[in-house]
Amino acid sequence: MASHRRPKQTSQAYTAVVTATAAAAVAVTAQSASADPLPDPNKKGVQAQIDRLYEEATQATEKYNGAKEKAGVLQKQVDDLQDTAARKQSDLNDLRNQIGSIAAAQYRSGGLDPSVQLLLSSDPDGYLDNASALDQLSARQITALQRYQSQQRDLQQQRSQAADKLKDLQETRTELGDRKKEIQGKLAKAQRLLNTLTAEERAERSAEEERANRSSERVQLGNEASASQRAAAAFEAAKSRVGMPYVWGAAGPNSFDCSGLTSWSFNQAGVSIPRTSQEQANVGTRINSLSALKPGDLILMRTDLSHVGFYAGNGQILHSPKPGAQVRYESIARSGMPFMWGVRIG
Template sequence: MAAHPEPPKHRKHRKPRQRSLNGSAAGRTAAGFVLAGAATATVLGGAGHAEPRLSPTQIRTEVDRLHREAEEATERYNGAKEQADKARSSLDALRDEAARRTERLAATRNALGSVATAQYRHRGLDPALQLALSTDPDAYLEGAALAERAGTRQADAIAAVRRELAGIAQLRAESGGHLRELEARQAELRRHKATVQQKLAAAERLLGRLSVPERARYENPGAGTGAGPGAGTGPTAGNPPPAGARQAPNARAAQAVSYAYGALGKPYVWGATGPSAFDCSGLTQAAWRSAGVALPRTTYTQINAGQRVPRSALAPGDLVFFYSGISHVGLYIGGGKMIHAPRPGAPVRIAPIDEMPWAGATRVA
């Protein structure tokens, strides 16, 4: 049935009709949301939106930025991994000690058990022994004063049980703290790893937009100039050591320089410390480790591992650092040059120290 029109007298009580979303004001608002969403999707590389056209120079600049950010995240990853390894080692040591104490406790209890058996056969079980042999440590500790009523030998054994129980409880508490620290460091590792992978994937996508010759020039800018990965030869049998090693101030620095020369051409792999691949701080750590010197793992800790030296006083073997966040390090070899692991896709190579923003230098030995 068709609806009857509303009587005119009631129309004055009707509320003003809301504008439809198809109306001009609402339509403009909705259109604004659509445009904003489209802009966001474009920034985030969303599907269906063309990537902005960038010149090769702009691509190289953006890739450099992404690699720097990836390297900063790599150094944070390295630091978290170092702390996680320490927490794991401490946890393992505490667990080993708790196992040893548990074995001693079992041996002491077994000895007391033999005494208890003999006492029970003759005159019943001593109350102190009952407490010592109890599987409830709290009940024993509360009543440990009863040990005074046992003989001297038994009292000493009971006191040893008490010490072992207290020691094991303390070790378990400490282990719990180290376990929580380890779990926190592992979560931190996962976060930094994800950041590194995201930055490197974005850089690789951009590099894919370069032509083959442009990409080759980016990845090996020193080709044909003596600054690339072939601009030095590692010391081998029958060959003299490199000049940087001969000019080093001491034997340990000379060994570090020689090791770095031997690493020329090996790939950059973030988080790697050799011998087949390196990241920047992994290379310097490995070079000095070959000389018997233990450097910390990260750039921001290595810079404090020795005596600061001005740029004008550099000597072969010194650590040279770059960028305001101290996110990159190389090994100085003399002549204004260093050996360093630059970034993914760029193997260990010789480079001038003025190709990156200077941050400082440290003399290890």
């Protein structure tokens, strides 16, 4: 009977095949390393890029929030300093009028008013030190001149401080604009990548979000109590926002980014906390263990602390996760973000 087994290749032929295969593999690897990953035929690379851009956008959003909060503080400081300077200028004008009246009276009596000498002096401090010994100055006149000099110095100081704060404000507004462009750029790039997906792939992504939302509706949180009434009240406020959309830079009441949800919720409980996740990480009492968390405690995620939410109980987080998502409950273990620590606010 004839044999149907394939004859063995010679050693030389086998070596040639292996060499050719290795060379082809090297060529493909080199091409993959240098090429733009966008043309990936199965689109998995594209979807990973979209998710990464969304994550980078949320990280940039917290930096934007920080710059926005700083700009608000600086604007208030500038306004206060300018208001103070305006009041001091008004007081200075009143004193100048008083000194003018004194000067007019002394002019009529034939003397050169020392207050005029003060105003013309290149060394007001030295002049006032000597002026108190002059017979022609009364105690009331000396007091008026000293007040004038003191308020003039205060006015100059207020104006200098206002100018410095205004410079800081302008720099912060520039940073704010840069952060906004960064976020919009990342979201626009993500949208362009989404547009390269097939209709089926886009439907799969939408279905995945719907599954996450349905899972949020069915979540079992348990009956564990919050550590404080304020945390419980903030958590209740956050629960009332489930289903609201993520919008970068938003702090309620109908859309939120991650720290916008937590700051809004605590505000409903009568507690003011900082706006950004990084700042919220340093308020209250730090809780280093997941097992020690209580519902209503804040949870800080990612190594750069760029994400925050509420511990909801039973290993769940209540948060506003990312662009295109809603405020919802999710398993901390499946969130894809490393837990850093918790914060308990009493």
